[in-house]
Amino acid sequence: MRVLVTGAGDFLGRRLLEALRRDRPEGRRILGIDRHPQPPLDGVTLLDVDPFEADTLNAAVADFDPTVVFHLAALASVARSSETPAYAWRADLLGTLNLAEAVARTRATLVFLSSTVVYGAAFRDKPRPDEAVTPRPDTISGRTKSACEYILRDVLANAGVKHLVLRPANYIGPGQSETFAAASFAGQIARIERGLAPPILAVGDLAAGRDFIDVSDVTAACLRVLDRVEELPDGGIYNVGTGIVTPVSAILDAFRGLTDAAFTVQVELDRTRPTGVRSQGCDPSAFMAATGWAPAIPLPESLAAMLDAARARVG
Template sequence: MGFWNGKKVLITGHTGFKGAWLSEMLLGRGAEIFGVALPPEGGDSLFAQLSLDKRMSGALLDIRDAAALKTEVAAFAPDIVLHLAAQSLVRRSYQDPVGNWATNVMGTVHLLDALRRLERPVTAVVVTTDKVYENHEWAYAYRESDPLGGHDPYSASKAACELVSASWRRSFGGTHLKIATARAGNVIGGGDWAEDRLVPDIVRSLKAERPVEIRNPASIRPWQHVLDPLHGYLTLAERLHMASGGAFQSGYNFGPEPADVHSVRALADTVLRHWPGRWTDASDPNAVHEAGRLSLSIDKARSELGWSPVWRFEQAVENTIHWYRQADLGAEPAELTRAQIKAFEAAT
């Protein structure tokens, strides 16, 4: 907790699902936060539910605007940067591949170049995804040393972010600019209202008392509660910021324990134990390609950072659905969020 007190932290993507949870965590740790992002999507955004617009400073801008981003970065002069801003939906990346690449790749270039020009030391954690690996649909968990790749525009663009980060680290890094990347699994948690994402789609159907349509019930994913990878990002940022030399300047996986890698079907069944309903198989053989099997090795983060996941699969699902059900019954989303952060941090 003491490390973050008074630190100047720039969060890109603070209006998104993960960014809102991260902002709430850092406010609780006494950090001075500045956010850069597009306006939140939809009236039910967690950013709005937490009233973060009134509790932290920020600028609403598109990271594709290099000049505007450079101005805000220079004015705030952060100690630490957590780069979450991205086009993060696989199916949307097929609809607008050019916009997807411009945001994910050139947006990252613009940020890192703005940081390069700061006249002070700065630590940056660039958040990518578990989908950065060349996916061969095999059973073993991907390690940080495995080849990067990506079939769909989203996955490939995030793999390119890894290459951009490595290039900037080698070309411009050192004691002045430290860069690491974080590759997380499929996150779940209260307050996610994104389109075409499994848990929000399930919740919308349950609220409307409709059968839940599941597109890919056999797909395997490394499910984890959003607080686990965010804890990983913060742990990595701390170690990186305090390190000397080139320590921790590389990529790290943040995923669940191997036993918590489950199918979409298993996740849906577990959700319905906490919020009764039923699901139907809506598989479409003509749908755009999405990976069938994916899991991450977390040995590197465990051994080098001392990080391990805190909430197992059942607990992650239970806490997620508890958040949605209680909010649907009238509980304050901000109170639910803070209570879960408190419980999580007590367990770390």
């Protein structure tokens, strides 16, 4: 089996490559591609490939001739997508279209890591939607992810190439960018503890609720897809989450319980989202039934690991 992972340098991409390497049976080959050079990883071939350059991408895919492709190369941050809409559309759609056309020339199965953010306004009617709920994206990130799902369906179905879509909820873990709320809390607290920042924690909308899942559980979901790739139906769409909506305020309370540092909380408008639905979860039961997967890492354990990693970064 030959497994190709796009977005090799991203938060999830690197972890998936590491997991594939640890779990590698005899004969499995692994290729990670990213726009930028990546640190070496034993047992994994890494290539600098710009997804915007169709000819280069085509050549890399054709030369490797993958069995399964995990497409992770996209903007994960809703906030960043909103700040750079033109780049968000170009990065997500053009990169996905080029990859789809390259994979359409192979016999691979493509697995796209979309997001539950595609449900958008549908969260108002059903805070924990299942896959039967029609997406109604209300953010740039949601619209680009939804459009990518259509691109893959149209291009690959026409070529007779199988594809699957996973829609992960809000995944978190050590080393995540501080553009995400939980990672931002961890980083700020670590700096406050070391006296590198005043005892003021900047926050956004604490009343918002999300389905927070550890990145290792999302990685495990990808590995389970790899094991069951022949059994899962072409065009299958699956939510990947815990099924539990946790208020951001509860994340902050959990971090307070992990530190002796005293701090005040300050709401900053640029950390709040002007649009979107406050409570966003998902129903992952279809994926659990189809694969036997289930989230294994409790939220408190994830948050403790994030704070420990943030402390290590500040010394």
